[in-house]
Amino acid sequence: MAMNRRDFLRTSAMAAVASVAEGKALASSTLESSEVTWHKSVCRFCGTGCGVMLGIRDKKLVALRGDPKHPTTKGLVCAKSLFLPKIVHAPDRLKHPMIRKNGKFVQASWDEAMKLIGDRFADSIRKHGPDSVAYYGSGQALSEESYLANRIFKGGIGTNNVEGNPRLCMASAVGGYVSTFGKDEPMGCYDDIDHAKVFFLVGSNTAECHPVIFDQILARKEAHNDVLVIVCDPRKSPVTSIADIHLDPVPGYDLAVFHAMAHVIVKEKKYDADFIAKQCQFKIVENGRPKKVDFEGYVKFLDQYSPEQAELISGVPAQKIVEAARLFANGPTMTFWTMGLNQRTRGVWANNLMHNLHLITGQIGKPGMTPFSLTGQPNACGGVRDTGSLCHILPYGRSVKKAKHRAEMEKIWGAKPGTIKPKPGKNTIEMFRALGRNEIKAMLILTTNPGQSLPNLTPYRDAMGKARPGKPFIVVLDIFPTRTTELADVILPAAMWSEKLGVFGMSERRYQYQPALVTPPGEARPDLEILLDFAGLLEERGVIPKGYVSSKLKTCDDVWNEMRHASKNTAYDFMGMTRDRLKKERGIRWPAPTIDHPGTARRFVKGEDPILDHGPYADDSLNEGDIKFYAAKDYRATVWLRPALGPAEPVDKEYPYILSTGRVLEHWHTGTMTMRAPELKRAYPEAYIEINPVDAKKLGLRNRDMVRITSRRGEALIKARITGMPRVGMVFVPWCWEDTNSLINRVTIDAYDPGSKQPEFKICAVKLAKA
Amino acid sequence: MQAQPKTEGGILFEERVGQETSSRRDPRKDVDASTKPSYVVVGVLCRVFPPLMGEVCECIDSLPGMESFSLGERGRVGVLIEAGSFDQAHQRLQEELLQVEGVQAAWPISTQWE
Numbered sequence: 001m002a003m004n005r006r007d008f009l010r011t012s013a014m015a016a017v018a019s020v021a022e023g024k025a026l027a028s029s030t031l032e033s034s035e036v037t038w039h040k041s042v043c044r045f046c047g048t049g050c051g052v053m054l055g056i057r058d059k060k061l062v063a064l065r066g067d068p069k070h071p072t073t074k075g076l077v078c079a080k081s082l083f084l085p086k087i088v089h090a091p092d093r094l095k096h097p098m099i100r101k102n103g104k105f106v107q108a109s110w111d112e113a114m115k116l117i118g119d120r121f122a123d124s125i126r127k128h129g130p131d132s133v134a135y136y137g138s139g140q141a142l143s144e145e146s147y148l149a150n151r152i153f154k155g156g157i158g159t160n161n162v163e164g165n166p167r168l169c170m171a172s173a174v175g176g177y178v179s180t181f182g183k184d185e186p187m188g189c190y191d192d193i194d195h196a197k198v199f200f201l202v203g204s205n206t207a208e209c210h211p212v213i214f215d216q217i218l219a220r221k222e223a224h225n226d227v228l229v230i231v232c233d234p235r236k237s238p239v240t241s242i243a244d245i246h247l248d249p250v251p252g253y254d255l256a257v258f259h260a261m262a263h264v265i266v267k268e269k270k271y272d273a274d275f276i277a278k279q280c281q282f283k284i285v286e287n288g289r290p291k292k293v294d295f296e297g298y299v300k301f302l303d304q305y306s307p308e309q310a311e312l313i314s315g316v317p318a319q320k321i322v323e324a325a326r327l328f329a330n331g332p333t334m335t336f337w338t339m340g341l342n343q344r345t346r347g348v349w350a351n352n353l354m355h356n357l358h359l360i361t362g363q364i365g366k367p368g369m370t371p372f373s374l375t376g377q378p379n380a381c382g383g384v385r386d387t388g389s390l391c392h393i394l395p396y397g398r399s400v401k402k403a404k405h406r407a408e409m410e411k412i413w414g415a416k417p418g419t420i421k422p423k424p425g426k427n428t429i430e431m432f433r434a435l436g437r438n439e440i441k442a443m444l445i446l447t448t449n450p451g452q453s454l455p456n457l458t459p460y461r462d463a464m465g466k467a468r469p470g471k472p473f474i475v476v477l478d479i480f481p482t483r484t485t486e487l488a489d490v491i492l493p494a495a496m497w498s499e500k501l502g503v504f505g506m507s508e509r510r511y512q513y514q515p516a517l518v519t520p521p522g523e524a525r526p527d528l529e530i531l532l533d534f535a536g537l538l539e540e541r542g543v544i545p546k547g548y549v550s551s552k553l554k555t556c557d558d559v560w561n562e563m564r565h566a567s568k569n570t571a572y573d574f575m576g577m578t579r580d581r582l583k584k585e586r587g588i589r590w591p592a593p594t595i596d597h598p599g600t601a602r603r604f605v606k607g608e609d610p611i612l613d614h615g616p617y618a619d620d621s622l623n624e625g626d627i628k629f630y631a632a633k634d635y636r637a638t639v640w641l642r643p644a645l646g647p648a649e650p651v652d653k654e655y656p657y658i659l660s661t662g663r664v665l666e667h668w669h670t671g672t673m674t675m676r677a678p679e680l681k682r683a684y685p686e687a688y689i690e691i692n693p694v695d696a697k698k699l700g701l702r703n704r705d706m707v708r709i710t711s712r713r714g715e716a717l718i719k720a721r722i723t724g725m726p727r728v729g730m731v732f733v734p735w736c737w738e739d740t741n742s743l744i745n746r747v748t749i750d751a752y753d754p755g756s757k758q759p760e761f762k763i764c765a766v767k768l769a770k771a
Numbered sequence: 772m773q774a775q776p777k778t779e780g781g782i783l784f785e786e787r788v789g790q791e792t793s794s795r796r797d798p799r800k801d802v803d804a805s806t807k808p809s810y811v812v813v814g815v816l817c818r819v820f821p822p823l824m825g826e827v828c829e830c831i832d833s834l835p836g837m838e839s840f841s842l843g844e845r846g847r848v849g850v851l852i853e854a855g856s857f858d859q860a861h862q863r864l865q866e867e868l869l870q871v872e873g874v875q876a877a878w879p880i881s882t883q884w885e
Contacts (some may be wrong), residue, residue: 006810009883010851013814014840016881017849065881075880076816082879086857215876218818222846679861 016065016075040067040586042504042512043081044140044497045668047375048212049506050077051586054085054498059519061085061498070586072190072508078211080668083677084497088518090676093479094493095522103467105491110523113490114530117444118537120473124441125157125543130421132441134161134431138448139169139377139384142502143511144559145527146379147387147395147566148549149446152535155415156544160391160400160425161440165448166380167390167428167758168455172342173373174385175756176351180359180638182631183397183571184385187603188334188370189508189589193220195368196334198327199229202354203254203340203762207238208665210374213336218242230324232257233340235660235690235732236725245324248727249314251658252647252763255346257321258353259644260310263302264325265360271329272362279627280359281634284641293641301641313644315727329361332368338376339662343761347753349642356639364637365605365627375507376669382505386572387563391425395563396570397631400424412566414548427757428454429750435472436463442473444534446527447494451484452670452738455759456713456750461487477527482672483738493524500526502556503582509600511577512587528556568593569615571603571631604629647763648751651729655711655765657695658730661744667736674736687742688721690732691768696722699768706771709733711764714746717771731768735761808884811860815850815868816842816878823873824848830871836863850877857884 036055043050051070055063064085068075097113098105108116124132135153137146146164153162177184193199193216206214221227221242231243234251249257265271282298283290293301307318307325327333335358341350354371363369375381388394398405406420426434432450434440436459443464454460464474465487476488479496499520505511520526535549553559557579567574573593581595582588589599591611602608607624611617617630629637651658666683667674674680689707691699701707705720709731718733718741726732733744749764817839819827824845831839831850836859840849850868854860860882868877 005885006812009810009812009885010853013812013851013881013883014849015814017814017816017840018842063881063883076878077880079879082882215818215878218876222818679857682858682861683865 036062039515039517040069041498041514041517042378042506042587043077044084044378044504044514045078045080046210047377047380047507048073048210049378049504049508049510049512049587050081050212051512052077052081054517056517061088061518067586072510073212076212076215079666080674080680083674083680087673087676088496088498090480092481092676093496093521093524094481094485094491095524096493097523098491100489110525113492114533114537117475117490117534118541121442122538122541122543124473128441130157130159131161131425132439133157133159134426134435134440134443135163136428136431136443136445136448136450137162137164137384137389138446139164139166139375139380141379141383141447141527142500142514143379143383143387143505143563144502144556145446145531146383146389147563148528148531148535148553148559149444150387150389150395151413152531152538152544152549154394154400154420155410155413156419156535156538156548158419158421160421160423161431162389162425163391163428163431164384164389165428165450165453166377166384168343168453168761169339169376169758170342170373170380170385171390171756171758172344172347172351172753175348175753176355176373179348179640179755180352180355180632181604181629182633185381185509186370186372186507187365188372189601190216191601192334192368192370192372193217196220196332197224197227197368198331198333199227200232200328200333200335201229201239202232202335202337204336204338204374205233205237205239205662206336206374209338209376209663211665213374214239228327230327234727234730235662245320245327247316247320247324249316250727251660251730252344252346252650253314253644255350255353255642255644256305256310256313257316258350258357259302259305260307260318260321261325261328262353262356262360263305264307264322265329265357266299266302268326268329270326271360275362276360279629279636280639281636282639282641298639298641305644328357331361331363332366333358333361333363334368335371336374338374340762342373342756342758344758344763345648345751345753345760346642346645347758348755349640352640352642355637359637359639365602370602373507378506379504381507381509382503382511386505391427391431394420396567396572398570409566412562414552416545427752429752429757429759432460432463436460438468438470438472440472441470442475444475444477445484445488446477449478449482449484449670449672451482451487452743453735453745454750455745455748455761457743457745457748458714464488477530478672479524480672480676482670483743492530493522494530495520495524495526499524500528502528503560506587509589510587511574511582511590513579513582515583526556528559571611571617573611573615648760649712649749649763649765651765655767656729657766657768659709659711659744659747659764659766660726660730660732660762661735661748662732663736664734667734669736671736671738675738684734684736687716687718687733687737687739687744689718690721690723690726692724692726692728692730693722694728695731695768696720699770701768701770708769708771709744709747709766710769711747711749711766713749716744716747717741718744731766808857809855811854811857811882811884813852813854813860813864813879814881815852815864816880817848817850817868817874818876819846819848820873820875821846827871827873831868834863834867837868857882
């Protein structure tokens with residue numbers, strides 16, 4: 001019987017579902033009969049790194065489905081991903097360069113726009129020095145793009161004013177890993193989900209922000225009656241639907257809960273004395289300096305954080321803390337966290353305390369036992385953190401403060417010795433403050449939307465866009481009009497995702513290749529090509545050495561090969577990840593130092609981590625399965641004794657409510673992409689503020705009443721949604737809507753963690769009134 | 772029967788209300804212009820409360836534009852959603868499939884259209 005087209009589409013859809021369920025590839029006959037060719041790629045939303053198959057017809061992306069061959073995501077994708085084809089081909093993509101002339105954007109040629117950019121940057125560098133310019137990048141840029149931008153600014157121009165939006169989301173996780181283990185990035189992997197019996201989800205709405213990971217946890221829990229979930233979150237987010245224990249501290253006061261869990265573990269002798277003796281050291285900061293203490297000193301420190309005391313501080317019942325601590329210690333425990341810990345003025349400390357719990361119970365480096373920070377962007381890890389594209393770091397675990405590291409990178413980049421400055425550049429908040437003071441005179445913003453995403457938004461929008469004498473020159477590369485492009489002096493249309501090739505590095509250290517399959521719209525170009533041209537213009541104008549970029553790097557592949565060499569003999573070593581190999585495989589987890597190395601599931605473990613076999617960290621005295629924290633001082637991870645201090649802006653009589661911000665399933669970050677899919681937009685067409693019924697009653701508010709949310713910095717007008725999800729005294733607003741009334745970041749606070757410099761998006765004091 | 776949370780892609784399903792708001796620049800009103808299919812089929816992987824598998828499949832099959840198919844695995848069932856537009860398919864997923872008692876999660880795996 002002949003199959004008509006609709007039958008064929010039905011069969012294809014059924015086959016795709018069956019293939020995911022069975023974990024097999026689609027039958028080849030199904031593929032062969034299609035007019036569509038299918039190509040493997042990777043989703044460009046969150047840091048889960050879902051493997052996807054892209055259906056291409058006539059150079060257009062016409063379909064997307066999960067890749068059942070993908071080793072970790074196994075064919076699952078979330079609703080956002082499925083709409084990527086529509087987003088790529090949305091009609092309001094930026095298609096031509098635009099220059100602001102007399103207050104209005106005018107279409108320009110690439111030559112005219114790039115010449116203007118070259119002139120303005122060169123002029124600023126010549127007149128005001130290298131630190132008068134800055135780069136603000138993104139965890140959504142490809143690894144090669146971030147690496148190249150970093151190379152141009154730090155090694156070419158000679159400024160460390162290189163930042164990116166991971167400062168807003170992951171910097172505290174970086175600070176936590178580095179201060180505890182000596183190097184950034186998780187040591188565990190997604191495979192650990194299949195071995196864990198306890199999941200500790202902290203400040204993570206995994207269900208909406210990392211839905212494919214959440215599904216894996218859900219599946220594990222459904223298949224095994226003894227798998228338990230502890231959730232720590234002041235809001236009853238959807239993850240609490242599977243929680244066996246829900247700890248709901250007053251926002252900002254959870255550090256006492258984590259210490260109290262350690263207190264219980266120690267008092268009930270559930271700690272791993274052998275692991276502690278071999279692998280850990282204990283430190284406290286006194287008079288601004290870290291000081292070593294012994295285990296007894298740690299125990300004494302914990303005395304002030306009994307469960308009862310923690311209950312007084314955090315509001316979490318002591319008995320729940322005891323139960324959570326016991327479950328955690330029984331394990332095997334895998335801890336996931338995201339912004340609830342990171343976006344805090346105590347973010348690094350909160351991260352340290354997660355690691356403390358794993359270290360004192362010896363639950364690290366073994367299947368199902370690991371701390372694991374989830375990432376919100378597809379390439380915050382591989383692109384920004386690993387390539388060192390923040391103001392204080394250099395590629396692959398190097399620091400601008402270390403002369404040896406600067407010299408290594410100057411040699412690899414071919415930069416004149418002494419070009420890379422030893423002093424960190426301005427962190428994100430300070431960079432935008434400097435912009436507001438006209439100290440930074442030219443800024444390149446790539447693939448991100450700070451005009452909506454920065455905290456305490458108003459002064460920073462003014463810094464970028466307010467007309468004034470000496471106003472800095474702002475260049476924005478993006479795919480759609482945003483609340484940032486409207487502030488720019490020049491807008492450059494960038495190719496999006498499947499229109500350009502490169503590498504994304506996701507949360508579990510897996511680097512994945514994305515091919516260029518679709519023609520960009522209009523005159524849009526890959527960001528990497530734009531950056532190469534930018535470097536060429538600066539070379540021509542003599543503000544970076546002639547040939548510094550142009551003589552060595554001409555293609556994305558050239559950049560990737562240099563990156564591989566920059567990683568050699570570091571803790572990140574991925575020399576074995578050739579382009580050809582990445583094209584064939586479904587991603588590889590670093591370290592992978594040789595072409596035949598399969599990649600590393602668990603770092604720091606002899607027999608798994610090749611860094612312990614070859615190179616500067618090799619140690620032949622270890623036995624298979626032994627752990628060595630080779631990047632840490634004295635090879636010991638640090639258990640930090642951090643005081644349980646509260647947030648930067650506690651509530652008071654005038655501002656009695658705590659505002660927290662976050663996300664919803666259908667929308668991603670500032671909504672630049674997801675709002676282009678009407679189905680996703682319709683799911684959440686307008687902003688809302690969640691208010692507990694107790695508070696709503698007190699304020700006389702009903703569902704859909706307009707609420708004025710006011711902080712010391714600004715206000716927003718948003719409709720009420722009365723729900724028991726936030727605890728009493730707390731309100732919650734997702735931050736993905738861009739209309740002026742809904743810009744909740746006008747209200748949030750720009751106080752930041754002194755270590756990680758990450759702002760406290762999660763907590764500020766507000767007052768509420770019916771508008 | 773034990774109460775089961777309703778989830779979409781793992782999230783709790785709740786009523787989502789509200790009308791389309793006008794966009795500041797309003798370029799999105801015509802976002803559908805490049806892709807206006809007349810037929811959409813979505814392949815969905817559902818996680819189903821195991822004791823209710825039979826009832827769930829029966830209920831899904833009674834819904835217009837929906838058809839369940841076996842995946843040979845307890846707790847999982849495939850569903851085809853057919854609709855005249857993306858909107859309608861999305862609406863059926865959210866407002867019908869996820870409302871079926873015993874459906875815990877629904878993962879749209881494949882979307883095809885013409």
